[in-house]
Amino acid sequence: MNNDKPLISVILPAYNVEKYIKQCLMSISKQTYSNLEIIVVVDGATDNTLSIANGYSKLENRLKVIWQENQGSGPARNNGLSHASGKFIMFVDPDDWIGDKLIENMYVVQKEQDVDLVLSGFTDVVICGQQEKNDRIHRYDNETLLTQKSVRENYIRLFSIGALGAPTRKLFKTDIIKNNDIKFPDLRRSQDIVFNYRYYDFVQKLSICDEISYFYRRDPSIYVLKLKDNYYRTIILIYKDILALHKKWNINLNSNTLSNVMFTFIIAAIESNFRNGADVREILDSPEIIEIVINSNSKRIDRVLTRQAILRKYILMVKILVYVKAKLKNKLK
Structure with a gap:
């Protein structure tokens, strides 16, 4: 060279x-x-x-x-x-x-x-x-x-x-x-x-x-443990910024695709709070988080069930679904 x-x-x-x-x-x-x-x-x-x-x-x-x-x-x-x-x-x-x-x-x-x-x-x-x-x-x-x-x-x-x-x-x-x-x-x-x-x-x-x-x-076993209790606020920041950019660009935004990606981040934030003993109610009460969850349209059964549990604020069910998903994922590694 x-x-x-x-x-x-x-x-x-x-x-x-x-x-x-x-x-x-x-x-x-x-x-x-x-x-x-x-x-x-x-x-x-x-x-x-x-x-x-x-x-x-x-x-x-x-x-x-x-x-x-x-x-x-x-x-x-x-x-x-x-x-x-x-x-x-x-x-x-x-x-x-x-x-x-x-x-x-x-x-x-x-x-x-x-x-x-x-x-x-x-x-x-x-x-x-x-x-x-x-x-x-x-x-x-x-x-x-x-x-x-x-x-x-x-x-x-x-x-x-x-x-x-x-x-x-x-x-x-x-x-x-x-x-x-x-x-x-x-x-x-x-x-x-x-x-x-x-x-x-x-x-x-x-x-x-x-x-x-x-x-x-x-190391997938420790990633979610590194997330702060208020990580959901970062998710909201990113979501709003991406929406604002597309408005500035005058480009049509596929909100379903964006929300499907952000939904993954939301699940990680919820799992982290559960594992760290932090309350998840603040996450589930956020209008922006709920907007993302409503707009997500994944057909995967685990996401469909988790989405419904979040929207109905069935916290115990959300916890069970998040833990089961994490266990299955780690078992497949």
Whole structure:
């Protein structure tokens, strides 16, 4: 790879990932695209994350390590953006890793039509006790949208298939981010969705590539436990923002598709509150949450039953259905 290729800044927000960060950094160092700037923002880690990152920086001269007091991954990514000097930005989570050619392949796709955003698929790696296994491949067909209208018309479709959730497995233009002061909001969960649609508002052209070599490590047994009792307010924020964007764009919105996606978030919020001993009545009393539930139209029997229980505020039934669904899902892993 010649150094006449543009600099790409790879930003990692890192908190207590001593078990995984070295594997992640090695996967970035081995990229066939070599003109990289690697920025690790250590977000108040209390384990050996900082010392491992500092040690690796002695072996990798493209790596810069920044320390900040614990604020969350959103502010950590904002900190990384403020230090980024690349023409493009890519986010990688430090408990994930990437295939050797991922960045090069995404850059080649970007260069073909000078698109503002490149999206790729990914591979789920599920933690099962002391073991890990590839669980599911999320592959998207190669596709390029060359007009702003087509980009905006396809937002809900791309959001519903998971292509616009995490900030990872994407290639962003730094100028769009900095010229429009696009930042991650100070939210502990789903701030990445907000960043993505704030950026998407300025996208004129985008490409989707069939790459699946971003390896997303997750532990389904603890995810919902990390959600705050008031996470439903974040769901409402996202829902309202997406509605407002489509109104601004003058693009018809498929409210059923949007509500089906948001319904999944609602179930996670309810399960988290049950497991953490928090009250769910505030969630079920929210007019916006009820609006989402009414507009959802999934035909899956578990969702049909849960939807009816929520609308009738049968809290015990909601609890039983949510727990049964979680048990079945974990049993299938």
